[in-house]
Amino acid sequence: MASKAQTLAQAERLFAFCRNSGAQPVQTAVLQPAETLLDLYGEDIRARAYVTSDPLRGEQMLRPDFTVPVVQMHMDDGGDPARYTYMGEVFRRQERDPNRPNEYIQVGYELFGGDDPAAADAEVFALFSEMLSPFGLRAATGDIGLLLAAVQGLATTDKRKAALTRHIWRPRRFRALLERFGGRSPVPESRKRLLADLDRHGVQAVLDAAGPEIGLRSRDDVAARLAALQADAAEPPISVAQVELLEDILSLRETSLNALAHLRDIAVDMPAIAPALDRMQARLDALAAQGIDVDLLDFEASYGRTTMEYYDGFVFGFYAEGRPDLPPVASGGRYDALTRILGRGRAVPAVGGVVRPELVLTLTEETAQ
Incomplete structure (x- = not known):
């Protein structure tokens, strides 16, 4: 196992890669106001974060990730467009698997603003793809925006759609609701x-x-x-046909171009997803322009449903197929809605990702053997 000093040295190399790609280095406080995170995620976040109390500042959480404080910083005084990079520790409670670390280092890259979301998605994905190119990782992609659009397209009440939307990121609860609403x-x-x-x-x-x-x-x-x-x-109840269409989307795992073709067929009966598919097409074109082989790029419609709940569009992750025991080496996605919440109604397009230096170091050592 790599020492912390070795991991920090690797983090510095990745941090430099992001800076050299045009990102401005930023830092955030390790202690974050719990109120902000509780407002975003509800009480569920307590099971995943370390909570403490300050007599003057109230409840605080050890930083569970960087995205929320970086978004707050940008919405307070950032320009447009803006690219940021950061490096530091995050903390996650682990109640089930003692082998998963509860403290680790992240290096991140975030892109705010601009007038071409597809190009921004492609830029961020391509940056991590280039960063990790020596390791032959499998890239997985998805689109939470597609799932949100599919739910909104159901012929049912707004309250049912709101309940399903709220639980997009809780697959078992979502499934139970869909079974119930579908009779x-x-x-x-x-x-x-x-x-x-x-x-x-x-x-x-x-x-x-x-x-x-x-x-x-x-x-x-x-x-x-x-x-x-x-x-x-x-x-x-929601009609059998609509439930089956939604299940077809949720279970879709294909290469991106084949997935898009299949989704176009579904859109004939579920036209609400058509705008999301147009965005997917634009993103694939932008990825191809960045040199990504979209013919081989995997698309999993349910990908990203167990990550942080602020993703609302394109999502991605990079995996070492020979090491199924490892979590994603890097992951990220689009989170426009988060900027609207933290910007008090003012929103900007935003997409970013993080990489785990200790996993990169592990793969580097294995590659050298």
Whole structure:
């Protein structure tokens, strides 16, 4: 295993590569305000981050990644376009796998602004592809924007679409909701009884019979939830055809050009995804212009669904196929919506990625053997 000094030396080399590619070096605080991250990710982030408390600054988190603070910095006073690079430690709690590090170094490259998102996506991907070219890694790509568009194209209520959208990054929960909204999963007996009581007696009577209020939710909160359950139960299920189209998209794994052709066929019956496919075509053209062989570039429609939840467009990762035990050596994607949230309504196009120096060092040592 490489020492920390060796990893830092490798990080410096990667950092220099990014600087030489035109990026401005920046740094962010190791301690980040917990409020910002909780607003973005909800309480789930506590399971993945180290939380501490400061008597003056309130709850703080050890930096789980760089993207959020770099976006905040740029939205406060950055120019357009702008390219940044950074190097430093990030911290992630590991509750299941003791072999995964809870502290490691990242080197990143972020591109903000510009008037050609496809070209920006291609620039960032090509930078990491060139950086990692000595190792023969497999590149995987996806598009969260395609999945978001597919959900928005479903013929169902806005509330159902909002619930599915919220859980795009939680595949098991998303699957359970899709099964429920599609009428495939049986309604639990307890919910059947509750809905029957609501139909017979109404929300207020059911609440009155429930006993004293316990917990943080107010009576109004619970009443709103009961009314929402009742309204949803009255809605027809999402059609079998639309559920199958969405499942077809989610399961798609092909080379990029073949994937695009298949998705064009799906778009005949799901036209809401057509703009996302036009963006995908533009991105593939831009990647080809950067020298990327798009004929061999893998596309996985569900790729990126278990990463940080701010990605909302193109996503990518680089993997050592001979080392399936290793996480992605580098990964990244587009996160326009995050700039809108942290920019208080002002948004700019943004895409970036990170590389793990200790993994690059591992591959360097293996290549030399």
